[in-house]
Amino acid sequence: MLSRRHGSHMPTEGGNYTHHWGYFSREVPCTDDAGACAYLDTVYHGHDISMMYSAIMWAVILGILLLCFIGHYCNPITRTMTARIKTANDTECPRRSQSSIYRLTRMFDSIYHRHFLREALTPIFGHTTRFNLLLLAILIGYLTIFTFVGIVYKTWYSPVEGRPDLRTTRVGLGPWSDRIGILAYALTPLSVLLCTRESLLSLLTGIPYHHFNFLHRWLGWIIYIQSALHTLGWTVVEARLYQPQPATWNEFIGQQYIIWGIVAMIFLTFLVVFSTKWAIRWTGYEFFRKSHYIIAMLYVGACWGHWSKLACWMIASLAVWLLDRGVRLLRTLILHTGAHSSDTHAVWGLHVPKAQMTSFVSEEDGDVVRLDFKHDHRPWEIGQHFYLCFPELSVWQSHPMTPSSVPGITPQSHTYIIRAKKGLTQSLAQIARQPRLSSSEPASTSVVLSGPYGQSIVDNDLHCTDDINLLCIAGGTGVTFILPLLQAIVLTSLFPQRRSQVEFIWIIRRKENMAWISAEIDALRTVAASCPHFRIRVFVTRETASDLPPLALNEKEVDLIKRTSSSSSLTSLEQPSAPQSPFAVHYLGAAATAEGSTHPDVGACLTDFLSRTAQGPTRLFASGPTGLVSSLRTAVASANDPAKVWKGDERYDVQLVHDDRLEW
Incomplete structure (x- = not known):
């Protein structure tokens, strides 16, 4: 293989050899012509440097993870x-x-939130923060520099035996192609680590696993570009520079390790093409997810077959993938196996809960389904989410959903608010509609849980410290991320003595959407009526105030909604000194009819909130569509003022915590 790869003579038997990690052993002294020997010196020296650069890269990565572990x-x-x-x-x-x-x-x-929370280059990179772009730029910078450093840029010529009219040309393209191939191999385990649900990175850093998706996607592009350049480089060397042709190329392309390399490149191309947005829309998300799992592991196997001397990177990738799948299955079994209470006694075994479904039908916006069930297991942390599988519909699909209930005494009470779109959620909505056609009991379906995943968003400070100002903004069904936080803080005996401001802003399409969480809203509204530091505002974006919300309210509450809805508008945000009701409904439907689509200015909402706070840092919790989170990032970045924070005015230390998995 060494002779065929570099166009040198076959090594002699009984020679002395030097070992090189990840490459062929080399015969010394070299018995080829001077040009070939000088070139081989460059090849082996460049390979050893490439292995050192890949080791340094992983040393830096592990060092950063160690620092994150210590900090967390x-x-x-x-x-x-x-x-x-x-x-x-x-x-x-x-x-x-x-x-x-x-x-x-x-x-x-x-300083971090002011300068690194903003979004940049969204047409290319989508809605991601400057901090993610900085990490990507550092990685690309490292790879770019060390792809070219240490390569000998020189040309060597060797005669072709039996062909005095030809000569073989050797340049630094071969070692350079090997360099980027080695770096692509070394990056493969990192790519797998960045996409696992049972994430070792999350365990070490405390960062939720889905926050690594951006780096995983772009690292995939980097590996693809490296692999394509590696393939192109050796194609030029073997099909053009080495002589004679086409005999050299035909011998090269027929080797087993080259065939495996071609197969690996085909698999990698499939992964990249079918991970694009247009391909996912065309084939469906479930096809993307399942095919990605399978083809990715086939790609790892093909890379192993292509260059087995660097199988250590492929073994690490397979180990991470198998660990993720194994732990995921084990956690699901533990979650559903054990002692579960029944009406009379505890039952040991496998238990799959039945969820009662409540349907909220809307022909204009699509149905919303509320799931309620109880299940015996350890409580999760507020802010975490579960993957829900509905075996009666499909055992091959599971969706990440955040419970809108507060964990407590077993059996745990689960509540989920799900907007029906396409595929499985649409089928779920059709089942939930069925009880409306008859007088039977409410529809139900079996639910298999996996999780919980993510990190807690409620620490001791939020529970107990009374000088942290909380602004919670939710869009549509994103209220499931916000609601448990509010219930855990507001519905406690300590809350009336709290000094800081708490405000809940919910942006919905129609006033009837409040029925999704009518009982929870009633409880929060009761607290708001007696606590001047807590306020609730609901923005209805597609309706006017001509009709009352279809909630079962008493006369005092109806009068309150009439007064707030008839006079409320965005202009109230421009007048902070105006009297503020504890519960207000703002109708933006008239403006939406005139302007096409109108949503509240979340930047103005944040400014108004800061103007009413006295002291203490500000935390903004948000969940909703991408546009809402994007606007909040800009607003939070603008609101942060490091100079004022240093002087002790902590109101302008504004931190954003958002759930970016949820859609409108």
Whole structure:
């Protein structure tokens, strides 16, 4: 293979050999012509450097992960310098002190959110933050620099035996092609790590697994470009520079390792093409997901067959993939196996809960289905989500959904709000509609859970500290991410004594959408009526205030909605000093008819909220469509003011926590 690859003579028997990791052993001394020997010196030296560069790259990656692990689990610098105080009910809560270390930490947080939270180059990279683009730029910069460093840019000539009219040309293209091939191999385990659901990266850093999707997608493009250039480079070398032709090319292309390389390139092309947005729309998301799993592992196997001397990278990729699938299956079995309470006694075995479905029919916007069920298992953390599979519809599909209920005493109560679109959710909505045609019991369906996944968004500060200002903004069914947080904080005995401001903004299409969570809204509205520091505002984007919301309200509540809905508009945001109702419904339908589509200015909402806060940092929790999250990133970046934060005005330390998996 060495002789065929570099056009040199076959090694002699009984020679001395030097070992090179990931490559052929080399016979020394070289017995070829001077040009071939000088070229082989360059090839082996370049390969050894390439292996060193790939090792350095992984050393840097592991070092960064170690720092993230230390910062997440055992941070030596406490991020909140607190002094303990006693509240009215003798419960200890932290109050923030304004030490230099604390203010410096807050200032750096504000700098990050002001400069790296914004989006950039959205036509190319989509809706992602500058921080993600910075990480991608650093990776591309490293790969670009070390793809060319250490390559000998020189030309060597060798005579062709029996053909005095021809000579073989050797240049640095061969070692350069090997370099990018080695880097592509070394990046493959990282690509697999970035896309796993049972993410080792999330375990080490505390960052939810879906936040790595951006880097996974673009790392796939990088590996594809590297592989294409690797293939093109060796095609030019073997089909043009090496002589005689076409005998050299025919011998080269018939080798087994080259055939495996071609197969690997075909698999990689399939992965890239069918991961584009237009291909996913054409074939469907489920085809993309299942084919991606299968073809990716076939690609790893083909890479192993192409260059088995670097199988260590492929073994690592397979190990990560198998670990992800195995842990995922094991967690699902544990979640559904064990002792489950029945009406009279505990039952041991496999238990699949039945979810009661409530249908909210809308011909204009599509149906919304509410699922309610109970299941015995350990409580999840607020902000985490489950993957739901409906075996009566399909055992091959599962969808990520955030429970809108608060975890508590077993059996855990699960509530999900699902907007029906296409595929499985549309079938789910059709089943939920069936009870409307008869007097039978509400429709139900079996649910298989997998999870929970993600990170908690409620820490001790939010539960207990009374000087953190909370602004919660949800769009449509994104309320499922916000609602448990509000219930955990607002519906507690400590909340009436809270000093900071809390506001809930819900953007919906029609006023009847409030019926999705009517009981939960009623409970929050009751607290808002007695707590001046808590306010609820609902923006209805596609209707006017001509009709009342179809909720079962008493006369006092109906009068409140009449007064707030008849006078509320976006102009109220421009007048912070105007009286604010604890519960207000703003109808934007008239403006939508005139302008095509109107949504509230979330930047103005944030500015108004900050103007009413007194002290303490601000946290903004949001969930909804991509456009909403994009607008909030810009608004939060503009609201952060590091200079004011350093001076002690923590209101302008605004942090955004959002659930970017949910759609409208």
